[in-house]
Amino acid sequence: MRRSEGGTRRIRVGGPDGYDVVVGASDTPAEVAALLGAGVARVLVVHAAAVEHLATSVADGLAARGVQVHTEVVPDGEAAKTADVAVHLWGVLGRAGFTRTDAVVGVGGGAVTDLAGFVAATWLRGVAVVQVPTTLLAMVDAAVGGKTGINTPEGKNLVGAFHPPAGVLVDLRVLHSLPRADLVAGLAEVIKGGFIADPVVLDLVQADPAAATDPRSPVLAELVARKIAVKAEVVTADLTESWLREILNYGHTFAHAIEQVEGYRVRHGDAVAVGLVYAAELARLAGRLDDATVARHRTVLEAVGLPTTYAPPEGVAWDDLLAVMRRDKKTRGAMLRFVVLSAVGAPERLEGPDEDLLRRAYDAVAAPSRD
The missing domain is CATH 3.40.50.1970 (Rossmann fold)
Structure with a gap:
């Protein structure tokens, strides 16, 4: 830089x-x-x-x-x-x-x-x-x-x-x-960068959430530069997503499912925030990630006002979300693949998880359906 x-x-x-x-x-x-x-x-x-x-x-x-x-x-x-x-x-x-x-x-x-x-x-x-x-x-x-x-x-x-x-x-x-809701939604991608590669991002957000959401603060400017640097490093190493670049999709498999069933009326960042928690819960259930790091996902996201649970619209069931996830770009054949963490800054693949794990992770982020 x-x-x-x-x-x-x-x-x-x-x-x-x-x-x-x-x-x-x-x-x-x-x-x-x-x-x-x-x-x-x-x-x-x-x-x-x-x-x-x-x-x-x-x-x-x-x-x-x-x-x-x-x-x-x-x-x-x-x-x-x-x-x-x-x-x-x-x-x-x-x-x-x-x-x-x-x-x-x-x-x-x-x-x-x-x-x-x-x-x-x-x-x-x-x-x-x-x-x-x-x-x-x-x-x-x-x-x-x-x-x-x-x-x-x-x-x-x-x-x-x-x-x-x-x-x-x-x-x-x-x-x-920029409307505050849009600014906060954008922070989901910043926080994602902290979890997959740059823990300093998480430290900055937790130390001063107000500054992280202030468009005029040097803290937000630093967060922007750090997240861009994370993406630049990954893209430079893997332009066409042969593997490393897939880590940038952390939280996105479930997030894209939310967006589609919502007709894209939900902010991408809000969907990503829930997707990050879903991926963390899935990793915990698969024996990959410790409870404290899963809890930190919720703590950091909630500190800036991002959602960590999802209430589907009336008529949308878990099976509808699962069907969308099966069309995710990371899916190979009939096998779902997720980016998960084994620790902060340590992303890895989780391939073909059992459907029971997928459902239990959903239960961990699900709220009652909206009328």
Whole structure:
């Protein structure tokens, strides 16, 4: 991790031939232009309506440098990550004559960066993309690492591609106006990084939960940089998820099941928080993890206001959640695979756990169904 003037940090992903995540960027339009480099004649700026001001600033900055800029507003949240939206954006690129030397810029939360990356990955088999995440969740996870994707009725992110960006710009000032519930939800991914690789993250959160949820605090800035550094190290070692990168899915198998049965109306971070506790309980039941570390999952998550139990909607049963988990990307054939811990900072695989263990872990996080 390198520090630049003004406290900006540059975290390298992918080694010498990789890209930078710029944390604390103060001139986003100039940074986007620098990352795109010379020779880019056309840029499509894909953004959510809520961040139109920032997207316009980026577009104006590029236009002032002689770039032909097209902007497209996409739906909020997971509604952006559909085949219909992707087809629409491909049409925009085609009508505007985008070539392999042109680029896409994603400005928004994780759904927007996933979508923008996927469109860039698939247009002419790959054009450059620069990501400008505007939520904590996108900053520490979705925008970093080159995973792109859209959803289908059968599950989340089942269609996608690995497509590393040309760069990622993290302007921490945008967190000042982020709704508190969204900020807290983003901390689930930060805390996940602490459990799988960087215990200092957990110590910082437990020492001062108020600072961890304060968008202006140096503690949150440190947590953001540490979580990005965790992801950068993992992705650099394993771009295409042959194994090591799977540890970044800790808690996600159950979380994605929650999201699907909820119609993606639950925040990803809230689902991940419950998923972390589920994975910890599963590891305990399988004889992998001690009681104290399982309890610490609940303590750290609850300290910042994240959920640790799940109440399914009326009509949703355990079997429905299990069926979704069986379609998880980590599943091989009929065998479910989970990322679990044997200790803090020691992730490992749990393959083909008995269905009784899966159900008992669910019972440990389940609350009564909602009416």
